[in-house]
Amino acid sequence: MKKMITTIVAEQAKIGENCWSIWLQAPGIADNVQPGQFVHVKLNQGEKLLPRPLSVSEADRERNALRLIYAVVGKGTKDLSRMKEGESLRILSPLGNGFEIDETASKSLIVGGGMGIPPLLELARRIPGKKEIYLGYSATPFLLEEFEKEDAQTHVSTDDGCYGYCGTVIERMNQDKALGDIIYSCGPRPMLKALSAWAKERKIPAQVSLEERMACGIGACLVCTCKIAMEKEDGWHHRRVCADGPVFWSREVVWND
Amino acid sequence: MTETVHKRPDLTVEMAGVTFKNPVMTASGTFGSGKEYGEYVDLNQLGAVVVKGVSLTPWKGNPTPRVAETYGGMLNAVGLQNPGVDAFIENDLPFLRQYDTRIIVNVSGKSIEEYCRVVEKLAVTEVDMLELNISCPNIKEGGITFGTDAKMAASVVKEAKKYASQPLMVKLSPNVTDITEIAKAVESEGADAVSLINTLLGMAIDIHHKKPLLGNIMGGLSGPAIKPVALRMVYQVCRTVNIPVVGMGGIISGEDAVEFILAGATGVAVGTANFMNPCATVEVLDGLESYMISQGFSSIEEVQEAMKI
Structure with missing residues (x-):
């Protein structure tokens, strides 16, 4: 028990x-x-x-x-x-349910923003094969040393330009013409929303880790819901971020609230 | 050497002809249908599982954020999201029936007709008791409008009773001038028990973003912060009606439960404490039993009658 x-x-x-x-x-x-x-x-x-x-x-x-x-x-x-x-x-x-690692991907993109960056560290370690990491911070980066130990290219962008590229992670990815077979991401909702559109355009499947205020954390209280697309009813239903997520496929998330 | 042998007290209670192995229940909306908590507590130990409110059709609930923490408590505005009574009967009830605990189903509705149809559907199921939710502060129609008006409360109970095969408990709102008036009104129309209190309507504001912390603007306050108010209302209602009372509001320990029983409650429900600690229900039960042993009480009824005024 x-x-x-x-x-x-x-x-x-x-x-x-x-x-x-x-x-x-x-x-x-x-x-x-x-x-x-x-x-x-x-x-x-x-x-x-x-x-x-x-x-x-x-x-x-x-x-x-x-x-x-x-x-x-x-x-x-x-x-x-x-x-x-x-x-x-x-x-x-x-x-909760973590990221579903695609062992067959020939190249994975890991995209993090702000306080969404930390869970991507353990993820980066466990992803086999080629990977590229894009990290966006508002200002001074943290955890960078740890990410740089990984066998991957790490690209940093900051909102204020104090480190790396000055701009958003998406802008940085555009500049690099980044591509991959799969995207794993965690970060603020506006970033995830933009990334979801970016991935859709390029037909790259993306997993996003959502955040919502929680109470029980185990799926009983229905406080931390998010809108997930479904065929019946009005085209969406509420799912629990804590128990059904926090990781969802970006194409299933209803972003326009 | 003599050893003091403490006889285990008898924790069973009876309400409206239904026997409960102990008075500790879950507060509706805080325990889902028991499945998630079943991984943390042995549901067989509970007096009853009071499931989250079910309505005639699926309800989507309110926009997020649905929760905000406040001093010693929390506000919620879930808005009774539920899959509807048919899905409940099909998916959740069989799970609960595996356990040796009583099942009380919280019934929600937006009109008398809706309440009645849910009650009717549950009448043919293996449910032990119904809890009529006329006190949810988080939905616009129905709910609390029935719970804050004695005449409306009486009429929904009167109609629901016609369709009910199980005893009907009515959950009362604290958002009224005199809760005893509502309690008397529902008793007079045949309510078999009352449970109180539902949450207190409240609000919290984020001063940095200058907006309410809840998507629904207002929500229901629960947790230790409301316990003195809940206890006062339970005490008042117990002295007013002759039907059993289930007390709740901020119970997080066995001692809290004892206070409600001393105030006259037959049953006690644990709500917000489940979020703080998923094992809260059994810890409350253990604490209650320890208290009874240490005080030499042999039954819950004795505790109910022990308060000196």
Whole structure:
């Protein structure tokens, strides 16, 4: 029977402007995590009741540890950033459906934006064959060192031009005339929407990892829904980002809200 | 050496002729139809699973964001998204029937006719009890309009009773001036039990983007923040009606459940706590049993009668 497990903070570090990295000792979990899955992190006390869904950035099977990268956006994540090594944290894990890796692709494109970049690190490691990575940041990049260790070309773009190409990832991809057999992506919704159109034009199948505010994280409360196309009714239905996603095929997502 | 042997207390309760193995239930809308939570808790341990509201036809619910956290609580505006009663009977009910727990189905509608047709469809199924939802604050028509007017509440209960083969519990809204008036009205038309409280209508605003945090603008407040209000209303209703009361609103521990039972509730439902911890229901049950053992209570009825005023 699944349960909420207690993990121990192994390492906590600030790795960028408002960007934090936490390693959790999570025996029995690191082995089972698929790239794109998330953990539901419950802070121990306080006025915030709901766990925080955070994607898994790295799963270290040897150390039985999970790495989560997060931005401090409110009280909950602020409390998380104050947790020290040795302190305990309860998590539900692993949750959701991760990326479906196409082992037959001769070249894969990995496209990330902002806080959508972290889960693509574990993904990049597990994708066999040729791959190209496009990362878009608003300003100073983070996690770049880790991505550059991968056997792939990594292209960086920034909104303010402080690093790499000045512009969006899509503009950068256009400049490079990027192509591949499949796209894996995670990032802010406007980026995913633009990427979805980009992929459709080029007839490249794309998997996108969506984000939505959650409560239970396991598919019961129907809070984190997204619109997914279907043939009957009005042409779409609500699917749960936590349990049916967070990764969906971009062609199935109804982008115009 | 003598050893004190604590006899396990009798946790069974009876409501409208239905026996429950213990008073701990799930609050509708927080537990789906039990499937997802079945991976975390043994559903056989629960007094009842109260499933998410079902309506005559599938409902798509409200736009996202549907949730916002507030101090000690949360707002939701799901809007009763559900696949409809036929899909529920076909897909969810057989799953629940595998477990030794009572099944209470929350019935939602936009008109008296719709409530009645759902009740009628459920009448021939293996469901133990119905919970008439006249208190959802998140849908525009029906729902709460029946729950905030004593005459409307009475009429929907009167009509639904004609089609019901199972006992009918009515879920009451706290968004009224005097909840006892509504409780009396539904009792007089044959309600077999009442459950309270549904969520309190609330709101939260994102000051940076200067817009409401919920897509629906307003939503229902739940969680520990509302417990004192819920407890007060349960206490008032218990002193007003002669039918059993299921109390809920911010229960996250066995001690919270005890408060509601001392206030007079026969059953207690765990809602928002499930989101904080999927094992919350059984932890509440364990806490309640420990309390009864430590206080020497042998039955729930004894706890219900123990409050000193």
